[in-house]
Amino acid sequence: MEKLKRSLTAFIVPVLSILLAFAIGAxxxxxxxxxxxxxxxxxxxxAFGSRANIGTTLSRATPLMxxxxxxxxxxxxxxxxxxxxxxxxxGSVAACYVALRxxxxxxxxxxxxxxxxxxxxxxxxxxxxALKITRGQNxxxxxxxxxxVATLFMGxxxxxxxxxxxxxxxxxxxxxxxxxxxxxxxxxxxALVIAVAVGLLLYYFLFWTSTGFKLxxxxxxxxxxxxxxxxxxxxxLTSFIVSGAIAGLGGAAELLGTxxxxxxxxxxGYGFDGVAMxxxxxxxxxxxxxxxxxxxxxxxxxxxxxxxxxxxTSVSDIxxxxxxxxxxxxxxxxxxxxxxxxRLRVFGKRGRKEGVKA
Amino acid sequence: MxxxxxxxxxxxxxxxxxxxxxxxxxxxxxGENGAGKSTLMNILIGLYQPTEGKIFxxxxxxxIESPSQAVALGIGMVYQHFMLVEAMTVFENIILGxxxxxxxxxxxxxxxxxxxxxxxxYGLDVELDKLITEISVGAQQRVEILKALYHGAExxxxxxxxxxxxxxxxxxxxxxxRKLIGEGKSIIFISHKMREVLHISDRITILRAGQVxxxxxxxxxxxxxxxxxxxxxxxxGSHYEKRxxxxxxxxxxxxVDYDKASKHNGLNGVSxxxxxxxxxxxxxxxxNGQTQLAQLVTGVxxxxxxxxxxxxxxxxxxDPSAFIESGVAHVPExxxxxxxxxxxxxxxxxxLKSTGTSAFSKWRGLLLKKNAIGxxxxxxxxxxDIRCTSVDQDVRSLSGGNQQKVILARELESDPSxxxxxxxxxxLDIGATRxxxxxxxxxxxxxVGILLISADFDEILEMSDRILVIFxxxxxxxxxxENPPIEEISLAMTGR
Numbered sequence: 001m002e003k004l005k006r007s008l009t010a011f012i013v014p015v016l017s018i019l020l021a022f023a024i025g026a027x028x029x030x031x032x033x034x035x036x037x038x039x040x041x042x043x044x045x046x047a048f049g050s051r052a053n054i055g056t057t058l059s060r061a062t063p064l065m066x067x068x069x070x071x072x073x074x075x076x077x078x079x080x081x082x083x084x085x086x087x088x089x090x091g092s093v094a095a096c097y098v099a100l101r102x103x104x105x106x107x108x109x110x111x112x113x114x115x116x117x118x119x120x121x122x123x124x125x126x127x128x129x130a131l132k133i134t135r136g137q138n139x140x141x142x143x144x145x146x147x148x149v150a151t152l153f154m155g156x157x158x159x160x161x162x163x164x165x166x167x168x169x170x171x172x173x174x175x176x177x178x179x180x181x182x183x184x185x186x187x188x189x190x191a192l193v194i195a196v197a198v199g200l201l202l203y204y205f206l207f208w209t210s211t212g213f214k215l216x217x218x219x220x221x222x223x224x225x226x227x228x229x230x231x232x233x234x235x236x237l238t239s240f241i242v243s244g245a246i247a248g249l250g251g252a253a254e255l256l257g258t259x260x261x262x263x264x265x266x267x268x269g270y271g272f273d274g275v276a277m278x279x280x281x282x283x284x285x286x287x288x289x290x291x292x293x294x295x296x297x298x299x300x301x302x303x304x305x306x307x308x309x310x311x312x313t314s315v316s317d318i319x320x321x322x323x324x325x326x327x328x329x330x331x332x333x334x335x336x337x338x339x340x341x342x343r344l345r346v347f348g349k350r351g352r353k354e355g356v357k358a
Numbered sequence: 359m360x361x362x363x364x365x366x367x368x369x370x371x372x373x374x375x376x377x378x379x380x381x382x383x384x385x386x387x388x389g390e391n392g393a394g395k396s397t398l399m400n401i402l403i404g405l406y407q408p409t410e411g412k413i414f415x416x417x418x419x420x421x422i423e424s425p426s427q428a429v430a431l432g433i434g435m436v437y438q439h440f441m442l443v444e445a446m447t448v449f450e451n452i453i454l455g456x457x458x459x460x461x462x463x464x465x466x467x468x469x470x471x472x473x474x475x476x477x478x479x480y481g482l483d484v485e486l487d488k489l490i491t492e493i494s495v496g497a498q499q500r501v502e503i504l505k506a507l508y509h510g511a512e513x514x515x516x517x518x519x520x521x522x523x524x525x526x527x528x529x530x531x532x533x534x535x536r537k538l539i540g541e542g543k544s545i546i547f548i549s550h551k552m553r554e555v556l557h558i559s560d561r562i563t564i565l566r567a568g569q570v571x572x573x574x575x576x577x578x579x580x581x582x583x584x585x586x587x588x589x590x591x592x593x594x595g596s597h598y599e600k601r602x603x604x605x606x607x608x609x610x611x612x613x614v615d616y617d618k619a620s621k622h623n624g625l626n627g628v629s630x631x632x633x634x635x636x637x638x639x640x641x642x643x644x645x646n647g648q649t650q651l652a653q654l655v656t657g658v659x660x661x662x663x664x665x666x667x668x669x670x671x672x673x674x675x676x677d678p679s680a681f682i683e684s685g686v687a688h689v690p691e692x693x694x695x696x697x698x699x700x701x702x703x704x705x706x707x708x709x710l711k712s713t714g715t716s717a718f719s720k721w722r723g724l725l726l727k728k729n730a731i732g733x734x735x736x737x738x739x740x741x742x743d744i745r746c747t748s749v750d751q752d753v754r755s756l757s758g759g760n761q762q763k764v765i766l767a768r769e770l771e772s773d774p775s776x777x778x779x780x781x782x783x784x785x786l787d788i789g790a791t792r793x794x795x796x797x798x799x800x801x802x803x804x805x806v807g808i809l810l811i812s813a814d815f816d817e818i819l820e821m822s823d824r825i826l827v828i829f830x831x832x833x834x835x836x837x838x839x840e841n842p843p844i845e846e847i848s849l850a851m852t853g854r
Contacts, residue, residue, distance in 0.1 A: 210713035210723030217710065220701045227658060227688065227696045228711055229679030 009334060010282045014291070017280070017326030025319040029311050039311045046304025047297035053304075055186025059258060061289075061296035062188060063088070063267070065195040066250020067274025068281065068288045069202055070243045075283050076206060077239035078219035083128060083143030084247045085271025086150035090124045091117035091248025092255040093154050096170055096262050099255075100162055105176040113177065114194070114252045121248015122241045124150065129240025133233040139240070147271060158262045169263040179257035189257035191250075195289070198246055202285040215239060247271070280327045295320060362411035364397050371397040373568045375411070379513065379546055382539045386547045386555050388588055389565035390643070390815065395548055398565070399515055402546075403428040403435050415513075434506025435515040440498050442490045449473070449486040452505045476507050480537050496527035503534065507543075514538065515546045520554055521622060521645075532558050550643045552581045552852035564588055585848040589815060596820045598799050600840040603823065605634035606669070608685075608776045608807035609655060614664035616650050621830040625650050627664070628833055630826055632776060632807040637798065639822025639839065642851055644813040647831035649691060652780040652811050656688040657681030669775070682711065687774035689765050691781045691811075693758070697765045700754030704746050705735035707753045707764050711772065742767040743793060759790030766794060770801055777801060780811045795821060815848070829853045 026036035047057050067084040074081035081087075095113035102109060128142035162170040179189040206212040218225040218235045226232050251267060259266060277295060281288030302316030333339055364372040372394045379385040387395045400406045402413065404422035412419055415431055422428050428435075442451050453469050470486065477484055482500045490498060499519060506514055516535075520528045535545055535558060549555050555562060562579065564571040564587045571587050610631040617624035622645045632638045642648060653659045654666065660676035667673060668684045678688075690696035698707050709731050714723040718731050735749040742763045746756055753764055762782065769777060779798065783791040798821065802808055812818050818825060822839040827850035834850040837843060 208726050210719050210726060213706070213713050213726065217699045217702065217706075220699045221695070223695050224697055224699055227656070227678055227690055229677075229682040231677075231679065 013330040014327050021319045021322035034309045034311045039309045042305040042308040043301035047301035057297045057300045058188040061293040062192045063254040064292040065289050067270045068277035068292045070247035071275040072278035072288045074243040076219045080140045081243045083146050084274045086147035087121040087124045087244040087247035088251035089150040089267045091121035091251030094120035095252030099173040099177050105174045109177040117252025118245040118249040122245035125240045125244015129237040170261045172260045191253035191257035199285045199289045276324045362408045365409045370568050379544050383560040384545045386559040386562045393565040394568040432512035434511030436502040438518040444490045513544045517548045586845050589848040603633040603636035607631040607633045610667050612665045614661045624831045626831040635805045636823040637808040639818040639825045640811040641818040642828035648811045685775035687769035687777045689779040689782050703750045705749040708735045738767045759786045777808045
């Protein structure tokens, strides 16, 4: 009963935010002279209207899932990893090196690439974590700065060391090493399967193991966790490393499955998208993955919408941004004591009785 | 102030309090923690409005509705924790929010002259152009006093002004206070320290449980009389049978120091032991090192010198987890911050430390047995009378008493050899307090050694088999829990 009530409140905020964002989006569409109903229909059709479209949506959701899970995991331990993008990029760079320079190809090489990506991402994530626990540095700032370092480093790689002839991009990953599609006719690859597996594993770890339980406790209240004997510094560092490894794995998988080469703009924006999605998903790994699919659907569908109705894709961007704004504001709202008072007034008796009992 | 009452809900923080301060006197407010001193002063400076009663200033009734109005009426307060902007200079702090601020520009030269005159007149020696961070704590206090005077204070309230000062600085402070009353100012002095109270006061008003016990002239009283009026109780006999334990000690502290220069947040050469099956009560006014003592004995902080041993074994690793493994349980002083994970459920908090055990998980913690956790929690909720709609409820939604029972259940069920309980019944109602006490006595009777740290003197008297008094980080004496000598103990608590 209590559990149900809690998950219900956790559910209502994002759903209401999405509805509100769509309502405002519809108004904008109407102002642009299009029929909102029609535009939304095409948006939906573009995202889920056919097997191919569903495949594209899932393919686009895959990297977002990785960075969202990366943000989610660190948040659960009470630290803020805003470096998902850098860890994603470093992961893809490491994978690219292994794919192009190790001399082996095929599935074994692919697995090696993924491991290299995860290791590199974990190492990149370890830096802000280690600086936080040993020097008390702000992990948000360090992890953001490392995003720039990673992006610029990738630039060196694709303009110099792994440059493809005279084009500022790397050579493509050999075909044998690429991650194949799971179903023919749909664009998503085994990268999606890996992402979903990681998400399920995180869910299991966080909610069904003793260590995951303690990690969440550290995330909620570090002081009490320390008083109760949990090694909080170790948890913080580990969560940063794991979080970075998830993003790094994502970068490797994206490279091997979809992008195939490093090029200017690779991975740009995924880190912060991931943070937003983790927040909307209330830091629940499975919900976070669904949110990633939702965002990918908005992005995929908007192209169809633009082609069919003339409503520009930027309206979809506006809707995405509004979802973020509303759900973050909504989550802050439900924590306000005024909101609790309002809830008690509206839902009168039941709430009040519980209040007394508590 | 006449017939002042202040009610919070059903609780009277002040009840029918009369207080009169004459021009040119140091009037001391003396009372235990929670006796209502702060509430009374907050009324006087306009932070609270009295529920009943009137305030007269120079014979005229006044209503003080805000601190700025209090300042305008010539009432200035120097808080125990100074209210200074650290990044600004002394001069800027003094004129901050000042009068005569006409227009945008500040006539610095005129202000400076005014301040220098004041500081000379009262012997308040300060360096105007230094930053607050660059000057000593004693100097910061002089800045606070100077600031109050600059803003026109005729009546100064000094809230535990000696708390942060060294002995020499305290002497300086007293000299300033004498100068001030010599110039016709009045001072309300709040302190716990008997020596200082006897030294500086002209008259003393004793508050107890929100009411005035009496007002006496300094000349007509002594420390013994004041202490017993402040504590104000006859020994009513404890509910519980006291014991003298001859068993082996579970914990021993040997000349432990921690930040000993600090009188209020440190320990200075503390030696004590707690034996199996006894409750050792640490009596003392809040902020005399109790927090540090509790954290030392639970491994949260490490001593700077001295030794701690459990069951005669020296402790080398100071870390809560090592202490927990040695059998130390802790009911911490701040249950929400230190004891509980508020956003987790009652059940989760009950098993917080033991999810890795085979009772609650399989394969060394790899799979939690949620049913077992649920069953256990419901059993605990019943055994410890934790009133909740469900054990899946967030623990933060429980009342303080029920939260404390969650902690108590978790700590006592860990089968500890030592329980460190810091202010275990603070903020609890009578029923919950009694329950917590009963559980602690039952644990004692099972052989648990208990270190009870409390600022509630009644609780110490009620529960302790032995009583140690702590003052400024030092143990002032040891007393029997059976027929404890209340007056001696209360004097020790004030540093005599």
